[in-house]
Amino acid sequence: MQETIQYGLLIALAIALVFAAFTDIRRRQIDNWLNLAIALGAPAFWWASGLTLWPGVALQLGIALAVFVVLAGLFALRMMGGGDVKLLTVLALWIEPTSFLQLLVVMALAGGVLTLVMGAWHVTRRQRHKLAIPYGVAIAFGGLWVLAANYMPAAAMAAVGQST
Numbered sequence: 001m002q003e004t005i006q007y008g009l010l011i012a013l014a015i016a017l018v019f020a021a022f023t024d025i026r027r028r029q030i031d032n033w034l035n036l037a038i039a040l041g042a043p044a045f046w047w048a049s050g051l052t053l054w055p056g057v058a059l060q061l062g063i064a065l066a067v068f069v070v071l072a073g074l075f076a077l078r079m080m081g082g083g084d085v086k087l088l089t090v091l092a093l094w095i096e097p098t099s100f101l102q103l104l105v106v107m108a109l110a111g112g113v114l115t116l117v118m119g120a121w122h123v124t125r126r127q128r129h130k131l132a133i134p135y136g137v138a139i140a141f142g143g144l145w146v147l148a149a150n151y152m153p154a155a156a157m158a159a160v161g162q163s164t
Contacts, residue, residue, distance in 0.1 A: 005044070020087055024136030031083070
């Protein structure tokens with residue numbers, strides 16, 4: 001039963017990440033209500049995953065706090081958007097530390113490709129306004145990558161194993 005709930009929560013997180021990417025493309029904004037919903041889903045995911053309060057939940061909260069502090073500094077320096085800071089922070093509540101590092105690497109690579117493509121498009125169209133990169137797309141891509149590579153197969157296999 002817990003595996004089924006875990007799988008459902010992971011699917012909900014994946015849908016939320018896709019939604020965040022699309023809203024960032026359309027409006028260059030990731031809504032607070034979406035980040036709040038993702039954050040509120042984390043305790044249910046911890047429970048469904050069998051995460052212990054110590055050190056499991058404490059570690060997730062500590063990593064999320066560290067992510068927020070570092071990224072809030074980047075936000076203060078105008079190097080990052082507020083929605084991006086919040087989205088990465090709430091993802092740190094869900095994703096174990098090792099996998100979160102993987103998310104950051106995949107996100108950085110995807111963000112680099114996104115920046116190159118959008119920069120080329122910007123130059124080709126001879127646009128004069130400042131280029132705004134919807135980095136939520138790269139964050140969502142990194143998150144979906146990590147979910148597919150590290151979480152979904154295990155949850156799917158557990159669900160299939162339970163039904164047979």
